[in-house]
Amino acid sequence: MTKPLFKVSTPVEAIKVLKDHLDIQKIIQKNREIVNIKDSLHRVLAEEIISPCNLPGFNRSTMDGYAIRAEDSFGASESLPSYLKIIGEIKMGSKSEFKINPGEAVKISTGAMLPEGANAVIMLEYTVLIDDTTVELRRSVAPWENIVREDEDLKAGEVLLKEGYRLRPQDIGILAGIGKINIKVFKRPRVAIISTGNEIIPAQDEPQIGEIRDINLYTLGACVEEADGIPIYKGIIKDEVDLLEQEIRKTIKKDKVEVVIVSGGSSMGTRDITLEVLNKLGKPGVLIHGVSVRPGKPTIIAVANDKPIFGLPGHPVSSMIIFNLFVRPLISWLQGGDYNYNSDNPKEVKAELTCNVVSDSGREDYVRVFMYKEKGKFYAEPVLGKSGLISTMVRASGLIKIGLNIEGIEKGSKVMVKLFN
Amino acid sequence: MTKPLFKVSTPVEAIKVLKDHLDIQKIIQKNREIVNIKDSLHRVLAEEIISPCNLPGFNRSTMDGYAIRAEDSFGASESLPSYLKIIGEIKMGSKSEFKINPGEAVKISTGAMLPEGANAVIMLEYTVLIDDTTVELRRSVAPWENIVREDEDLKAGEVLLKEGYRLRPQDIGILAGIGKINIKVFKRPRVAIISTGNEIIPAQDEPQIGEIRDINLYTLGACVEEADGIPIYKGIIKDEVDLLEQEIRKTIKKDKVEVVIVSGGSSMGTRDITLEVLNKLGKPGVLIHGVSVRPGKPTIIAVANDKPIFGLPGHPVSSMIIFNLFVRPLISWLQGGDYNYNSDNPKEVKAELTCNVVSDSGREDYVRVFMYKEKGKFYAEPVLGKSGLISTMVRASGLIKIGLNIEGIEKGSKVMVKLFN
Numbered sequence: 001m002t003k004p005l006f007k008v009s010t011p012v013e014a015i016k017v018l019k020d021h022l023d024i025q026k027i028i029q030k031n032r033e034i035v036n037i038k039d040s041l042h043r044v045l046a047e048e049i050i051s052p053c054n055l056p057g058f059n060r061s062t063m064d065g066y067a068i069r070a071e072d073s074f075g076a077s078e079s080l081p082s083y084l085k086i087i088g089e090i091k092m093g094s095k096s097e098f099k100i101n102p103g104e105a106v107k108i109s110t111g112a113m114l115p116e117g118a119n120a121v122i123m124l125e126y127t128v129l130i131d132d133t134t135v136e137l138r139r140s141v142a143p144w145e146n147i148v149r150e151d152e153d154l155k156a157g158e159v160l161l162k163e164g165y166r167l168r169p170q171d172i173g174i175l176a177g178i179g180k181i182n183i184k185v186f187k188r189p190r191v192a193i194i195s196t197g198n199e200i201i202p203a204q205d206e207p208q209i210g211e212i213r214d215i216n217l218y219t220l221g222a223c224v225e226e227a228d229g230i231p232i233y234k235g236i237i238k239d240e241v242d243l244l245e246q247e248i249r250k251t252i253k254k255d256k257v258e259v260v261i262v263s264g265g266s267s268m269g270t271r272d273i274t275l276e277v278l279n280k281l282g283k284p285g286v287l288i289h290g291v292s293v294r295p296g297k298p299t300i301i302a303v304a305n306d307k308p309i310f311g312l313p314g315h316p317v318s319s320m321i322i323f324n325l326f327v328r329p330l331i332s333w334l335q336g337g338d339y340n341y342n343s344d345n346p347k348e349v350k351a352e353l354t355c356n357v358v359s360d361s362g363r364e365d366y367v368r369v370f371m372y373k374e375k376g377k378f379y380a381e382p383v384l385g386k387s388g389l390i391s392t393m394v395r396a397s398g399l400i401k402i403g404l405n406i407e408g409i410e411k412g413s414k415v416m417v418k419l420f421n
Numbered sequence: 422m423t424k425p426l427f428k429v430s431t432p433v434e435a436i437k438v439l440k441d442h443l444d445i446q447k448i449i450q451k452n453r454e455i456v457n458i459k460d461s462l463h464r465v466l467a468e469e470i471i472s473p474c475n476l477p478g479f480n481r482s483t484m485d486g487y488a489i490r491a492e493d494s495f496g497a498s499e500s501l502p503s504y505l506k507i508i509g510e511i512k513m514g515s516k517s518e519f520k521i522n523p524g525e526a527v528k529i530s531t532g533a534m535l536p537e538g539a540n541a542v543i544m545l546e547y548t549v550l551i552d553d554t555t556v557e558l559r560r561s562v563a564p565w566e567n568i569v570r571e572d573e574d575l576k577a578g579e580v581l582l583k584e585g586y587r588l589r590p591q592d593i594g595i596l597a598g599i600g601k602i603n604i605k606v607f608k609r610p611r612v613a614i615i616s617t618g619n620e621i622i623p624a625q626d627e628p629q630i631g632e633i634r635d636i637n638l639y640t641l642g643a644c645v646e647e648a649d650g651i652p653i654y655k656g657i658i659k660d661e662v663d664l665l666e667q668e669i670r671k672t673i674k675k676d677k678v679e680v681v682i683v684s685g686g687s688s689m690g691t692r693d694i695t696l697e698v699l700n701k702l703g704k705p706g707v708l709i710h711g712v713s714v715r716p717g718k719p720t721i722i723a724v725a726n727d728k729p730i731f732g733l734p735g736h737p738v739s740s741m742i743i744f745n746l747f748v749r750p751l752i753s754w755l756q757g758g759d760y761n762y763n764s765d766n767p768k769e770v771k772a773e774l775t776c777n778v779v780s781d782s783g784r785e786d787y788v789r790v791f792m793y794k795e796k797g798k799f800y801a802e803p804v805l806g807k808s809g810l811i812s813t814m815v816r817a818s819g820l821i822k823i824g825l826n827i828e829g830i831e832k833g834s835k836v837m838v839k840l841f842n
Binding site: 170223 | 483485514515534569573574590591594595597624629633634640642688690735741811814815
């Protein structure tokens with residue numbers, strides 16, 4: 001176990017400290033449920049799937065034509081065709097009753113079962129029907145041409161999908177193919193979202209001068225949903241230690257949440273309240289206080305009795321960026337995955353930076369950019385504005401990261417834009 | 422209106438013909454509904470949003486410190502500080518009662534309202550509290566430094582989001598910020614999925630030899646879900662004209678679907694049945710019969726009384742690829758969007774091809790590839806196998822497209838991989 005750090009931490013340090021203080025395997029052990037595969041898109045497998053059977057399970061034609069012995073076609077050409085005797089036609093979806101002997105052929109459709117004795121299918125296009133019982137072959141076919149072998153898609157006993165695997169449409173399809181209709185998946189983690197700040201009012205209310213509607217409740221709720229978690233909207237708590245402590249204890253107990261996010265409190269007084277509460281809830285308490293990320297420095301990460309609790313900055317831009325760096329990976333770990341925002345985010349597009357961007361060394365900078373295409377080329381244009389301005393995120397298409405020890409990026413440089421969904 | 426084509430069409434032609442025969446604007450006119458913004462992630466706006474107010478609505482401090490007149494700090498430094506009289510502290514979330522005169526300062530927290538007369542905030546770090554009523558300034562601040570102006574995030578009357586816009590977390594946040602809790606969105610299109618083929622059995626059943634479980638129902642259902650549509654699972658219909666016709670008429674009427682997908686029928690006989698039925702259901706009938714795409718050539722696209730109906734190939738790989746090319750964009754159009762799989766799919770990653778891939782000119786080829794990273798570089802390795810093998814899609818990370826008039830791509834070339842979700 002690493003000792004809790006009370007200096008500003010790099011994102012990598014923060015992730016490590018959080019992981020060191022959570023027994024993920026123990027937490028997720030009981031977080032499994034059975035779902036029908038129709039409800040399993042983007043869910044994460046909590047069991048290993050071994051194929052119980054071959055797929056397709058029988059040798060299957062991939063073409064309309066004639067099932068034959070490949071040997072009977074060898075040497076056949078338009079100028080020197082071969083002739084075979086048609087002994088019948090295979091019915092779709094049933095066991096072939098035929099057995100093919102040398103010199104014989106059976107009419108077959110795409111998807112039908114290959115008859116005994118046959119080892120190839122010749123396409124209709126390369127044949128001529130001479131009479132009811134005779135077919136002319138104008139080409140040769142190789143053994144097993146135009147056939148899917150009985151275990152070519154899947155072999156019985158093969159490990160098909162592993163625990164921790166996130167299901168895509170084709171994965172759900174192959175589960176249907178082996179008759180696995182109900183599967184064990186990890187429960188989607190429940191994440192409570194609490195806003196703090198005496199100036200914050202519910203979004204449906206009319207603000208008096210000096211008040212501001214709650215934005216973070218909604219952005220963070222939607223971020224939880226995008227991360228495949230379940231947002232539990234808790235609303236606004238006034239800046240008082242007792243109220244905040246009670247609310248967090250209540251949501252952990254009654255809403256059975258796995259994660260708590262407290263956002264807000266960018267001013268010193270309120271930050272101190274969050275810090276005090278996050279240290280009162282259980283062991284080990286606050287692990288991280290401040291990260292070397294801009295925007296997003298005033299971030300608090302705590303663990304209390306195996307429950308991770310985040311104190312995110314109040315500025316809407318900062319809270320979203322910090323969510324992606326720390327909470328989103330955590331939601332993935334809690335489903336048996338190992339997602340890392342910076343290395344596993346595949347939605348990156350290369351673009352040319354349209355102006356110089358400066359950054360301080362010793363700090364990761366996330367710069368909002370608007371991306372556009374001109375003459376087939378992508379450009380990334382920084383969206384300027386303070387991190388309190390949600391409109392800058394609305395105007396932006398994604399973020400570019402400027403690493404810890406880089407002091408800026410010059411206009412014209414190629415950058416990787418991490419796209420928003 | 423273009424005349425229906427009964428030759429093999431390029432994907433671009435097929436999209437054009439489909440669009441020419443559907444009055445999308447008329448169809449979507451009535452497909453609007455009101456939802457709470459908490460339920461609006463990735464939904465598409467069916468109204469224009471104009472900001473009814475300024476955001477934040479008052480001049481707001483972005484720092485903890487003192488609200489002052491910037492002029493009173495000019496020239497201040499550590500060696501030659503200025504001194505101001507503290508006349509009070511602003512309460513968070515309420516209208517400032519103070520009016521600042523020359524030589525005066527008011528204590529202020531991040532997020533609080535700037536008092537009248539002040540035009541800047543000096544950070545706490547650059548001040549020293551001398552006594553209860555005197556603060557020393559050790560730096561100068563510029564006018565409006567550390568302040569978000571009342572309309573800096575949003576101006577009243579500004580068009581914020583347009584009709585047809587797909588909502589991300591930050592967009593939902595800004596709607597909360599202006600108090601717009603309920604919004605008009607396009608309904609998610611309902612898409613019926615029907616499988617055909619006498620060899621196909623329900624996935625929960627045990628196949629007899631020659632039979633095969635229904636895979637496409639599940640892959641296509643999940644694809645509809647990924648495209649933000651609502652899948653209506655109809656199951657398997659035997660290969661008979663009357664049965665298929667009845668089923669499609671029933672699902673259009675009773676399930677109120679906007680789109681019908683019939684998959685299967687890769688053999689000549691069953692293809693003919695789908696073709697016959699799709700021509701019987703209403704005007705104009707079948708528009709496209711065959712597309713120059715591999716895999717996926719035997720594709721049928723029809724419109725009957727303003728309902729688009731697709732006859733997708735039975736092979737699981739082909740049906741998914743054709744779905745992405747034609748059905749997925751259509752689901753986007755039916756929500757007021759204008760998505761195009763080939764130009765609007767941002768989830769592309771550049772990779773190096775690990776072996777030669779050949780393709781025929783005059784046909785778009787979609788090659789399944791497995792992507793891996795080695796020494797920080799992405800490689801795309803073609804996944805070989807027939808289009809009837811769903812396992813090839815499970816092994817693949819995405820697709821590379823080989824354009825109509827390209828005859829192949831050499832090993833070592835840079836390719837763009839369209840990632841699966």
